[in-house]
Amino acid sequence: xxxxxxxxxxxxxxxxxxxTVSRVLNGTGSTSEKTRKKVLAAAEDLGFVxxxxxxxxxxxxxxxxxxxxxxxxxxxxxDAVQGIQEEVQKQGYQLLLACSKYDAEEEQNVTRLLIAxxxxxxxxxxxxxxxSKALDMIRDRGIPACLMFNRSVSDFPASGIDNFAAAxxxxxxxxxxxxxxxxxxxxxxQSSDRSRERFMGFQKGxxxxxxxxxxxxxxxxQSGDLSLLLHELLAAHGGLTGIFAxxxxxxxxxxxxxxxxxxxxxxxxxxxxxxxxEIGRMVDPSxxxxxxxxxxxxxxxxxxxxxxxxxxxxxxxxxxxEPDQKAxxxxxxxxxGGSLAPPEVKTTDGEEAATSSPSCHPTPxxxx
Amino acid sequence: xxxxxxxxxxxxxxxxxxxTVSRVLNGTGSTSEKTRKKVLAAAEDLGFVxxxxxxxxxxxxxxxxxxxxxxxxxxxxxDAVQGIQEEVQKQGYQLLLACSKYDAEEEQNVTRLLIAxxxxxxxxxxxxxxxSKALDMIRDRGIPACLMFNRSVSDFPASGIDNFAAAxxxxxxxxxxxxxxxxxxxxxxQSSDRSRERFMGFQKGxxxxxxxxxxxxxxxxQSGDLSLLLHELLAAHGGLTGIFAxxxxxxxxxxxxxxxxxxxxxxxxxxxxxxxxEIGRMVDPSxxxxxxxxxxxxxxxxxxxxxxxxxxxxxxxxxxxEPDQKAxxxxxxxxxGGSLAPPEVKTTDGEEAATSSPSCHPTPxxxx
DNA sequence: CTGAAAGCGCTAACAC
DNA sequence: GTGTTAGCGCTTTCAG
Numbered sequence: 001x002x003x004x005x006x007x008x009x010x011x012x013x014x015x016x017x018x019x020t021v022s023r024v025l026n027g028t029g030s031t032s033e034k035t036r037k038k039v040l041a042a043a044e045d046l047g048f049v050x051x052x053x054x055x056x057x058x059x060x061x062x063x064x065x066x067x068x069x070x071x072x073x074x075x076x077x078x079d080a081v082q083g084i085q086e087e088v089q090k091q092g093y094q095l096l097l098a099c100s101k102y103d104a105e106e107e108q109n110v111t112r113l114l115i116a117x118x119x120x121x122x123x124x125x126x127x128x129x130x131x132s133k134a135l136d137m138i139r140d141r142g143i144p145a146c147l148m149f150n151r152s153v154s155d156f157p158a159s160g161i162d163n164f165a166a167a168x169x170x171x172x173x174x175x176x177x178x179x180x181x182x183x184x185x186x187x188x189x190q191s192s193d194r195s196r197e198r199f200m201g202f203q204k205g206x207x208x209x210x211x212x213x214x215x216x217x218x219x220x221x222q223s224g225d226l227s228l229l230l231h232e233l234l235a236a237h238g239g240l241t242g243i244f245a246x247x248x249x250x251x252x253x254x255x256x257x258x259x260x261x262x263x264x265x266x267x268x269x270x271x272x273x274x275x276x277x278e279i280g281r282m283v284d285p286s287x288x289x290x291x292x293x294x295x296x297x298x299x300x301x302x303x304x305x306x307x308x309x310x311x312x313x314x315x316x317x318x319x320x321x322e323p324d325q326k327a328x329x330x331x332x333x334x335x336x337g338g339s340l341a342p343p344e345v346k347t348t349d350g351e352e353a354a355t356s357s358p359s360c361h362p363t364p365x366x367x368x
Numbered sequence: 369x370x371x372x373x374x375x376x377x378x379x380x381x382x383x384x385x386x387x388t389v390s391r392v393l394n395g396t397g398s399t400s401e402k403t404r405k406k407v408l409a410a411a412e413d414l415g416f417v418x419x420x421x422x423x424x425x426x427x428x429x430x431x432x433x434x435x436x437x438x439x440x441x442x443x444x445x446x447d448a449v450q451g452i453q454e455e456v457q458k459q460g461y462q463l464l465l466a467c468s469k470y471d472a473e474e475e476q477n478v479t480r481l482l483i484a485x486x487x488x489x490x491x492x493x494x495x496x497x498x499x500s501k502a503l504d505m506i507r508d509r510g511i512p513a514c515l516m517f518n519r520s521v522s523d524f525p526a527s528g529i530d531n532f533a534a535a536x537x538x539x540x541x542x543x544x545x546x547x548x549x550x551x552x553x554x555x556x557x558q559s560s561d562r563s564r565e566r567f568m569g570f571q572k573g574x575x576x577x578x579x580x581x582x583x584x585x586x587x588x589x590q591s592g593d594l595s596l597l598l599h600e601l602l603a604a605h606g607g608l609t610g611i612f613a614x615x616x617x618x619x620x621x622x623x624x625x626x627x628x629x630x631x632x633x634x635x636x637x638x639x640x641x642x643x644x645x646e647i648g649r650m651v652d653p654s655x656x657x658x659x660x661x662x663x664x665x666x667x668x669x670x671x672x673x674x675x676x677x678x679x680x681x682x683x684x685x686x687x688x689x690e691p692d693q694k695a696x697x698x699x700x701x702x703x704x705g706g707s708l709a710p711p712e713v714k715t716t717d718g719e720e721a722a723t724s725s726p727s728c729h730p731t732p733x734x735x736x
Numbered sequence: 737c738t739g740a741a742a743g744c745g746c747t748a749a750c751a752c
Numbered sequence: 753g754t755g756t757t758a759g760c761g762c763t764t765t766c767a768g
Binding site: 114 | 415417419424430439440450454464486505647651
């Protein structure tokens with residue numbers, strides 16, 4: 001293990017003071033061509049790289065942005081982080097990544113760690129903006145931050161879409177196809193304000209369009225096997241013709257489980273997702289969903305935080321410019337797909353009207 | 369912007385020296401119950417959190433692990449990073465994440481940044497182990513590191529599967545179904561040693577099983593729209609009955625493009641992927657592929673690096689223990705799927721035998 | 737049991 | 753132009 005080579009080593013080898021080395025290598029101040037050469041040579045020779053920690057200590061800035069997401073397993077977050085990463089790297093910052101595992105306590109822990117690491121800014125998705133201790137800690141210290149996926153609160157701007165409106169839009173889509181009895185499928189409903197917002201928007205939508213009150217189908221992640229729980233849940237709610245899942249991952253899993261229950265999608269059951277992950281286009285049937293741009297969302301959040309950083313740096317105390325637009329609302333749109341179609345019409349005595357099926361059997365004759 | 373609260377502030381408020389504060393808060397040394405209380409109260413009151421950078425400067429350790437992957441857009445890397453993240457966080461370290469964008473120069477740049485940040489260890493996937501300057505820099509400094517997905521080289525252990533053998537297995541699978549004329553579809557072939565290894569394994573496999581030499585179908589990512597390029601490539605190679613794509617993402621895209629060309633998968637063309645991403649199970653037809661556990665791969669890599677860290681710390685100079693096993697070979701297996709089936713047999717004059725369409729016609733009567 | 741002080745790598749004032 | 757030095761936040765001797 002080679003011991004690290006410091007500015008002193010370079011200075012010694014170049015036969016000059018450390019300040020000169022700093023000046024040459026940073027291009028600050030003026031130096032004679034001669035010493036300049038010597039320093040450059042020495043540095044090159046020793047493979048010298050400035051230690052950011054020494055520099056940070058002195059400048060009280062780390063050029064590091066912290067990021068907290070629940071998990072990278074859901075591509076929606078991976079995409080967002082990718083967006084952040086690109087933007088941050090482009091501007092010469094680095095990314096300190098942490099995961100909260102959908103857990104409020106862990107969220108607070110990792111926040112503390114990021115703060116200890118003196119990150120210059122933080123981009124995060126919290127479980128619940130209303131109760132997050134992480135946000136309190138960040139606010140206390142006045143660290144520039146931006147939320148993602150969450151709704152904007154108090155001092156924190158947020159990059160994301162209007163969950164309520166988008167969910168409302170889903171209700172419209174289901175209504176347009178003639179659905180009446182629907183359900184909202186949520187994972188970890190209690191601990192996700194995003195999920196709750198979507199439910200509320202959907203609920204409101206169903207109401208507006210004269211549909212039945214949507215049934216809330218909750219699954220707690222830690223309570224067991226997802227497939228199994230889904231299976232049971234779907235089996236228990238055979239009366240629904242349409243389900244709105246709070247995210248695409250869940251929607252795709254639901255399609256699979258519905259199939260395994262012998263319920264054809266969309267003939268027997270329509271399913272709509274949320275997020276618009278790429279895979280949704282490729283599954284069969286393709287997933288009807290709300291399409292969002294997570295990458296862009298991360299990018300916007302990063303850009304916002306980074307902008308505040310340079311801003312703070314410039315006008316130190318007198319921050320008159322940029323009145324901090326709170327919500328970075330990104331566009332979304334409803335993407336239609338094979339998983340959403342009109343429900344089979346049943347007569348009151350339970351007999352169904354003829355409908356067409358997609359593949360071979362032109363008319364499934366169903367009688368009870 | 370509140371100025372940061374330092375150990376001095378706490379000392380002042382508690383009416384004692386900074387050393388005492390350090391001792392109390394770190395639980396080192398002994399202190400009277402009285403001052404102890406005062407310090408604790410003061411710290412709590414001020415919301416004090418130790419600055420890691422001061423601490424790092426003094427200990428020349430950052431409790432940070434650097435990670436470099438080409439991109440997070442491919443779920444295989446996102447999964448691996450998730451695995452690293454979990455393991456690292458569990459052991460009280462933090463993750464500094466960087467992306468190389470499949471670019472050797474960028475790879476070197478971000479490596480330099482991680483080194484400047486004084487990461488204690490590095491986990492990375494490089495474009496080409498043979499030519500990577502990043503590896504040189506890391507080696508020069510003796511930073512504990514572990515490769516992922518790449519093959520183990522010189523001083524670097526690697527966490528991953530045996531690409532050659534796995535690709536060989538794919539040839540076997542195609543052969544078993546009766547394929548003869550096959551192609552290997554690669555994205556950025558030149559800059560990926562993983563891709564090349566897979567090709568070689570496949571090539572060797574084809575040879576062993578008496579199949580025709582596989583055609584190499586290359587796509588350079590920067591040269592335009594992936595769909596379009598794929599489309600053209602597939603159109604130009606109508607003679608092939610089976611294609612082995614160097615990763616699942618590519619395979620899924622290929623299925624889509626094949627379909628849009630009117631070539632049914634698997635009736636007209638079989639496609640096999642590599643990686644085993646979750647989505648592969650859900651697409652239609654389901655993807656035959658080599659299944660790997662990226663999460664585990666990241667986890668193993670992290671564990672390895674972390675182990676070296678504590679090891680180095682313990683036995684400083686005398687590192688007799690752990691003879692550094694080089695390759696952390698993880699298991700893989702071939703997953704069959706709907707995208708792989710026997711090819712349609714054509715008569716020599718180019719006329720096709722009657723075949724079945726996927727859904728309704730039960731028995732494909734194949735005659736030559 | 738506790739405080740003073742050195743020193744980690746670096747930058748920026750300040751002398752020369 | 754260039755060297756010396758203080759000091760960023762912390763831990764760790766070393767005295768007291």
